[in-house]
Amino acid sequence: MSGFTSELFHRRVPQFFLFYLGASWVVVEFTDWLANRYLLSNNLVDMVLVGMFSLVPAVLLLAWTHGARGKDRWTRAEKIGIPLNVLVTTGLLVSMFHGKELGAAAEEVMILDEQGQTVEHLVPKPAFRRKVAVFFFDNEGVLPEDDWLQYGMTQLLVTDLSQDRFIGVWNPWGGFENSNFAYIRRAGYDDGTNVPLTLLQSVASKYYQQFFVTGEFTRVGDDYVFTAQLYSVDPARLVSEHEVRGRDPMRLADLLSTKIQEEIVLVEGTEEINPDLPVAELLTNSMIALKHFVDGRMSLLLDNDQEAAIAHLQAAVEVDPTFALAYALLAQVYQVVGNTSEALVATKQAMQHDYKLLQDTRFRLKSLDYFLQGQMDKFVRVIEMWTELQPDNPEAHTQMAFVYMFIGDQREKALESFARARDLGEDFVLMWEAKLHEANRDMDKALAAYRQFAESFPEDHTPWVYVGRLYRREGDLDQAREATERAALLGSNFVTPLVDLAELELREGRLDEAWFNLENAVEVAKDDGQLAVVTGKIVDWHDAQGQMQLASEAVDEYLELIRRTQNPVNFLAITSRELRHYVKANRLDDALARLQEFEGKIQPPFNRFIDLGYMGIYLEAKQPDLAEERLLLVEEFLREMQRDDYAFVIPLSRGAILYQRGDLAGARENLEEASALFDTSIHSAFGEEDRSVRLCLLLLAEITRKQGDLEAAGSHLAEVLKVWPWNATANLVLAQLRVAEGRDDEAREALERALYMWANADPDYDLAQEARDLLASL
Incomplete structure (x- = not known):
């Protein structure tokens, strides 16, 4: 044995080192037990391990100087080396674990439920939750009857993984108005399958997911073979691939879920608080019921077919009456078709078996x-x-x-x-934030939000559409055109920019240019939804020219497209809004018949949109008594639903009713209230100024002119003409005002603008005739 080795043993350095290793192991194991027992961060275990390892030099130095038997003195090396080692260790720990959560991975939260009772819950801290997106699988087999499992396996994995409170699961059918799936469909993958990995990674990144899962499957004899790939998002790389084989897809989903969990969880020892039931216990044991459920869900996502969805979901719960998630989805579908009673029945059935539902x-x-x-x-x-x-x-x-x-x-x-x-x-909510800022009249913040939206989605035309509409609302039509043209360049395959350009041309009196954009939009339209957007603007194009018969015929086409693309409640709401065009075309009976079709089909509270429709029809038909009857019902509906955002509707409608009765003072008071309420209403930021503001301000201009308050009349007209300089009705009212002021030349100019817009109006269109008569009298 060499002299140095002999000296090491004499000073008992190996013994002390082995003792330190053993003690370190005990400390690390104890810390690991604490972390598992009390759901502490695994970072704490790592920190203890790093700290114990980094102090080895100090332990060796102490053993060297004090390990030999007998009395020892502190040396200069110890006085410098040990503090230095401790300092280095401290710096190492700070650099490695600064900003990392070292405490409990979950916390007890006391909240009040809707009954006012205090309820205790264990809530994971966000730092310890992993986010994973699960996309659809691809069927690589030859049996088309297995195609439903492309979506079925995703449903199974999403449900199974969601049991783990430390995993947040993103799915393709989620998001506001199916916004999750919209990115995939927008890229041309209408059924969501066979999507390139680059697109999946992009979508997962947009939603700040840390991982995403995709895969494929086939049949080998009677067995299914599912292969799932787990990818990290940033950087994009394959983390692991897992293959499972068997006859029961639900059991295979359980196996895949377990493997994915093992790869991504940050916290161990969560078994006591995390359920891990077989996915069949959360959904159904019946493959037939599961297939009906998946087919129902995809009927909604891919085809917007509520009837097919209801049929499939009803079949699912008939096969398995305890299928709680099927009842829950059925309730949602019944809600959007306006069948409240059946929706309530479905919610009660689902809640009866809510032990099978995720939180x-x-x-x-x-x-x-x-x-x-x-x-x-x-x-x-x-x-x-x-x-x-x-x-x-x-x-x-x-x-x-x-x-x-x-x-x-x-x-x-x-x-x-x-x-x-x-x-x-959820970056898409920037649009809603901007709308709120618009409604608050804070245009700088609104523009900043839209531009942030554009930075998040640099190839998306949508934010520039909204920027254009903001400028349009403010009356800056040049800036509106610039933003909308930019949207058209980015969204050359979308109809909305072309429709908005047509709107700008229409407002500035360029009818041919507006029609050219609408024809182009028809060519671009890919489906009924986009065609409906174009047709709705064609209605406005005819209406602006006093072509009420053609406008009402376009409404027929528009409502048919809406019926095919919207749920029944939305269809009712849109129908109620558009029926005024029928009345203008002397089709009052058709308008009433349209609303009567909804009676008995749409249940409370959504059937109250029928009252809103009747009120609009009677106002357009100048039947104020019947309109007032419906107004009382609409007011009650808005109050019950706490819809303060629609508060302007009541004084606006009441003002119109009083005007038709000849009560100018009462009408003015109500319309001024409506104008003030609308100006800061959230709905003022949604383009509804085209109808509501024009109606309100034009009536106010007419009333104040008749009252002799010419200054107020001019102010109200200026607000309309700022955003729509070639609006024919506004120019007619302006001409009447200028005549009252003795400014006949300006009256002629206004009438020429109005009659240009009404050059091809219906022969019996009374406003066009009124303009011609006034011009002849000057």
Whole structure:
């Protein structure tokens, strides 16, 4: 044995080192046990391991100087080396673990439920949750009857993985108005299958996911063979690939889910708080019921076919009456088709078996149940609970924002919720934030939000469409045109920029140019939804020229397209808004018949849109008594639903009724109130100024002119003409004002603009004849 080795043993350095290793192992194991027992961060274990390892030099130095038997003295090397080692260790730990969560991975949260009861929940901290997107699988076999499993396996994996509270699962059918799937469909993959990995990674990145799962399957004899790939998002790379084989897709989903969980979880020892049931226990044991459920869900996502969805979902619950998720989805579909009673039956059936539902689904279900019952306070409280218990769920915060925005008009809270959803990856909410800023008349913040949207989606035309509309609303038509033309360059395959360009041409009196854009938009339209957008503007093109017969015929086509692309409740709401064109074309009976078709089919509360439609028809037909009867019902409906955002509708309608009765003072008071309410209403930012503002301001101009308040009349007209300089009706009213002021030359100019727009008006269009008579009298 060499002299140095002998000296090491004499000073007992190996013994002390082995003892230190053993003690370190005990400390690390104890820390690991603590982390598992109390759901502490695994970073804590890593930090202890790094710290113990980095202190080895100090241990060796101590053993060397003090390991030999007998009395020892502290040396200069120890006095410098040990503090230096401790300092280096401290610096190493700070550099490696600064900013990392070292405490508990979950926290106890006490919240009040909708009944006012205090409930305790264990909520994972966002830092410890992993986010994974699960996309559709590809069928690489030859049996088309297996195609449903392309979506079925995704449903199974999403459900199974979602049991883990430390995993946030993104799915293709989620998001506001199916916004998740929109990015895939927009790229040309209409059924969501056989999508390139680059696009999947891009979509996952847009939603701030950390991982994404895709895969394929085939048949080998009677067995299914599923292969799933787990990719990291940033950087994009394959993390692992797993293949499972067997006859039961549900069991195969359980196996794949377990393998994926093992790859991505950050916290160990969560078994005591995380359920890990077989996915069949959460959905159904019946493959037949599961297939009906998946077919129903995809009928909605791919075809917007509510009838087919209802048929499939009904079949699913007939096969398995305990299929809670099928009942929950069925309730949602019944809601959008306006069948409230069946929706309530479905919610009750789902809640009877809610032990099979995941937490977020229970929140959606309970909130829907309270909404359908009209218990709005409890409806709001349930959504608030959802955000408190799932603070990193962007859908929860998005829904909370919409609740704040449309119920009680709590805009600041809505902006906070949208900001939180955006922080969690829902960049599309920037559009809604901008709309809120527009409604608050803070155009700088609105433009900043739209431009941030454009930076997030540099190849998307949508933000520039909204920028154009903002400038259009402000009356800056040149800036509006510049932004809209930019949108048209980015979105050459979309109709919206062309339709908005047509709108600008129409406002500036360039009828041929407007029609040229509309013809191009028809050529670009890929489906009924896009064609409906174009047809709706064709209605406006005819209406602006006093061609009421052609406008009403275009409405026929427009409503048929809407019927094919919207759910029945939305179809009713849009129909109620458009029937005024029938009345202008002397088709009052057709307008009434259209609304009567909905009676008995749409149930409370959504059937109250029928009253709104009748009120609009009677106002256009100048039947104020019948309009007032419906107004009382509409007012009651808005009050029950706490729709403060529509507060302007009541004084606007009442003002029109009083005007038709000849009560100018009462009409002016109500219309001025409506104008003030509308100017800051959230709906003022959605392009509805084309109808509501024109009606309100033109009536105010007419009333104040008749009252002799010519200055007020001019002010109201200036607001209309700023955003629509060639509006024929506004120019007629302007001409009447100029005549009253003795400014006949300016009256002629206004009448020439009006008659240019009405050059091809219907022969019996009374406003065009009134303009011709006035011009002849000058």
